[in-house]
Amino acid sequence: MKLEMICTGEEVLSGQIVDTNAAWFxxxxxxxxxxxxxxxxxxxxxxxxxxxxxxxxLHADVILVNxxxxxxxxxxxxxxxxxxKGEPLVENTEWRQRLEDWFSKHNRVMARSNxxxxxxxxxxxxxxxxxxxxxxxxxxxxxxxxxxxxxxxxEFKRMIPEQFIPFIKQEFQLDTATKVKKLLTLGQGESMLxxxxxxxxxxxxxxxxxxxxxxxxxxxLFARGEAAIAALDTLVSKVxxxxxxxxxAEDKPSLAEELHxxxxxxxxxxxxxxxxxxxxxxxxLVAFPGSSAYLMxxxxxxxxxxxxxxxxxKPQTLDDYGAVSIExxxxxxxxxxxLLDSDYALSTSGIAGPDGGTDAKPVGTVGIALAxxxxxxxxxxxxxxxxxxxxxxxxxxxxxxxxxxxxxxxAPIVDYDSxxxxxx
Amino acid sequence: MKLEMICTGEEVLSGQIVDTNAAWFxxxxxxxxxxxxxxxxxxxxxxxxxxxxxxxxLHADVILVNxxxxxxxxxxxxxxxxxxKGEPLVENTEWRQRLEDWFSKHNRVMARSNxxxxxxxxxxxxxxxxxxxxxxxxxxxxxxxxxxxxxxxxEFKRMIPEQFIPFIKQEFQLDTATKVKKLLTLGQGESMLxxxxxxxxxxxxxxxxxxxxxxxxxxxLFARGEAAIAALDTLVSKVxxxxxxxxxAEDKPSLAEELHxxxxxxxxxxxxxxxxxxxxxxxxLVAFPGSSAYLMxxxxxxxxxxxxxxxxxKPQTLDDYGAVSIExxxxxxxxxxxLLDSDYALSTSGIAGPDGGTDAKPVGTVGIALAxxxxxxxxxxxxxxxxxxxxxxxxxxxxxxxxxxxxxxxAPIVDYDSxxxxxx
Numbered sequence: 001m002k003l004e005m006i007c008t009g010e011e012v013l014s015g016q017i018v019d020t021n022a023a024w025f026x027x028x029x030x031x032x033x034x035x036x037x038x039x040x041x042x043x044x045x046x047x048x049x050x051x052x053x054x055x056x057x058l059h060a061d062v063i064l065v066n067x068x069x070x071x072x073x074x075x076x077x078x079x080x081x082x083x084x085k086g087e088p089l090v091e092n093t094e095w096r097q098r099l100e101d102w103f104s105k106h107n108r109v110m111a112r113s114n115x116x117x118x119x120x121x122x123x124x125x126x127x128x129x130x131x132x133x134x135x136x137x138x139x140x141x142x143x144x145x146x147x148x149x150x151x152x153x154x155e156f157k158r159m160i161p162e163q164f165i166p167f168i169k170q171e172f173q174l175d176t177a178t179k180v181k182k183l184l185t186l187g188q189g190e191s192m193l194x195x196x197x198x199x200x201x202x203x204x205x206x207x208x209x210x211x212x213x214x215x216x217x218x219x220x221l222f223a224r225g226e227a228a229i230a231a232l233d234t235l236v237s238k239v240x241x242x243x244x245x246x247x248x249a250e251d252k253p254s255l256a257e258e259l260h261x262x263x264x265x266x267x268x269x270x271x272x273x274x275x276x277x278x279x280x281x282x283x284x285l286v287a288f289p290g291s292s293a294y295l296m297x298x299x300x301x302x303x304x305x306x307x308x309x310x311x312x313x314k315p316q317t318l319d320d321y322g323a324v325s326i327e328x329x330x331x332x333x334x335x336x337x338x339l340l341d342s343d344y345a346l347s348t349s350g351i352a353g354p355d356g357g358t359d360a361k362p363v364g365t366v367g368i369a370l371a372x373x374x375x376x377x378x379x380x381x382x383x384x385x386x387x388x389x390x391x392x393x394x395x396x397x398x399x400x401x402x403x404x405x406x407x408x409x410x411a412p413i414v415d416y417d418s419x420x421x422x423x424x
Numbered sequence: 425m426k427l428e429m430i431c432t433g434e435e436v437l438s439g440q441i442v443d444t445n446a447a448w449f450x451x452x453x454x455x456x457x458x459x460x461x462x463x464x465x466x467x468x469x470x471x472x473x474x475x476x477x478x479x480x481x482l483h484a485d486v487i488l489v490n491x492x493x494x495x496x497x498x499x500x501x502x503x504x505x506x507x508x509k510g511e512p513l514v515e516n517t518e519w520r521q522r523l524e525d526w527f528s529k530h531n532r533v534m535a536r537s538n539x540x541x542x543x544x545x546x547x548x549x550x551x552x553x554x555x556x557x558x559x560x561x562x563x564x565x566x567x568x569x570x571x572x573x574x575x576x577x578x579e580f581k582r583m584i585p586e587q588f589i590p591f592i593k594q595e596f597q598l599d600t601a602t603k604v605k606k607l608l609t610l611g612q613g614e615s616m617l618x619x620x621x622x623x624x625x626x627x628x629x630x631x632x633x634x635x636x637x638x639x640x641x642x643x644x645l646f647a648r649g650e651a652a653i654a655a656l657d658t659l660v661s662k663v664x665x666x667x668x669x670x671x672x673a674e675d676k677p678s679l680a681e682e683l684h685x686x687x688x689x690x691x692x693x694x695x696x697x698x699x700x701x702x703x704x705x706x707x708x709l710v711a712f713p714g715s716s717a718y719l720m721x722x723x724x725x726x727x728x729x730x731x732x733x734x735x736x737x738k739p740q741t742l743d744d745y746g747a748v749s750i751e752x753x754x755x756x757x758x759x760x761x762x763l764l765d766s767d768y769a770l771s772t773s774g775i776a777g778p779d780g781g782t783d784a785k786p787v788g789t790v791g792i793a794l795a796x797x798x799x800x801x802x803x804x805x806x807x808x809x810x811x812x813x814x815x816x817x818x819x820x821x822x823x824x825x826x827x828x829x830x831x832x833x834x835a836p837i838v839d840y841d842s843x844x845x846x847x848x
Contacts, residue, residue, distance in 0.1 A: 011636075013463060014454055018447040022465075026438045036437060038472070041446075041463035048462070212435075272724075278710025279703030282724045286702025289778055289812060297730035300696075300706045300722030302715075305764050310721065310734065340729050354713055388713060 611840020
């Protein structure tokens, strides 16, 4: 079964918006063990659309078309498909009724232009869109089924699992069960992970993939068939054994999300005192609804004055050791924790670059501390040759991992292969 | 001149990484007044690459190929091009020397696999890559020039303006001068902007485009030819006149960046006290190198306790008016400013959702205040039906705009068309 994708819309083609639907779709299909063989992005010109539908229908079995189903004059996917097939557009009475119901339910007057959304190519099979006014549909042309979906991400992401995947599974008898297990890793390059996992014997039906989402790399174990699925747990244990502390979460896209759930589950509170991470550590947690239950405060104490006045760092400490030092981050964390008596506090202070480094403390030197009710853990890490953004990302991730490990009763400070550390 | 783009690489096709090069390229070409007609994304299979090079060479004048120039066995662009053209790969002695120099300069041993990067199709014209080991090149096949560039964004983004654009300008005599002016807008939907600007008479040679980059919409005025360029300034004034306070910056991609430069230029200092924006306001400024010069502190005072203890908000104020109120954000801003005696302080407190709303203060209610040495300006805005992320983005943007306007000597509080406000 050869699957291709056609993305339509000037705003995608012209770079006005980054095509996140395409990446999401390919990734989602990979989770089902199905590869997208080619992706074509075209604008809103009718003749271009007709040409690309005809041409690709000779080469692919299924073509997922995204976009161009809206009510405006730019939205030409249905018309182009009808022309490509050489048939008229006809009104789908079921969808017209749905449109009328939708508008009356939302107390809105339906513009005449919306009726266009019920016009489908004559041979089209309607495909339900449960959350919008753009009607999905599919049409067979030459070798291919062309499957039309709206560009609105929220609608698209409902229709793929609910409509598209069941359709191709049935149409192409893809009835083998599949399962994906994702392991989030920190502090290991992709080539390093590949080297280490090359010794891993993959049971039949299991494939291994990588997905980079800075500062993490996600390992994907994909199993096809009951035997492969049954072997997955053992395989996950082996990956844990080989990578050790490099694996920081399972089936979570980031450490911030892992930590969010862990803090809620354990009922513990957190404060943060950030210097070089500059609010990133706090902000990534605040992104999750419900974080107010554990996050007491996040203090971005960029200036020395703020470190002294708000966190109670001793001026002598700053004079003796500097703002980027074990001693300073320890006092920052202890001060932030004590302020509101939270269970934990994390602190960072470092040189994110591109300037500000010295021989003793080059760009990428970052101090990180975790204060608990019983003491403070701290380390100074080395992140040379990383961008400012990546230094901040990695520093936040290491800080999260310290607290994650502490919450799980493990030693908070560990080595990560591609992250150096200063000796105490 | 018909321009197409071919993006290669399994990691792009499979959604392991979002293809930001493609969006950046299309956007950059638009700034030159050149449209990308079609974009095709293929994996790393040799036969797929050969097929797509041959096929598209019959339809386009120029094809920008991105990716597949690295040293590994997956990198097949040069080999595929040689096969498509029916010619051998030959070693480019100039690039081999460059490789040897590059490795010796960086004190690294060159792996044998790197020599592959000097192997180009026989008829290829070398294209310089000043910042990496992947050699660019171009080959003429059928109607098209295929122009090969590395996938590494940093290298790609150097080669497009330095090599690709001058090449096509010369090859296709695109010697008309062009200029782009970008106006950043806040608080106006795209259809609203279109409506308002529909009365605008565009001089010949000027086109108008929109680019959404939440929470902003950027207006692009593109001028081709001396007369059009000369008319641009007047046109920009007209857009300012029509949109009024909706235009918040010129030729800057975000208000954070505009404010960063403004604070540096004016030598003023800033503190922030964030509740619902949760560090986002601070973090977007910290992203710019040099922000430590003006940013004294950013306090994420999520809990009431933190608001009282750190910022000196009166418990009575919280009891009487609640955490999301004019009174509270005013005390937050005044407290944050006084702490380190900074010139300004911004504060936010709101209900970002999806839960936590009440009838009186529904989700999307956000209080924002700006404290100066002479007083406090504050407002309560309404952002209904926005996601948690967008409420935080818009709140940060409105706060930035208040300070931007204050720094320019303008009234800090204004109406934005699509942002409601509570009456005092």
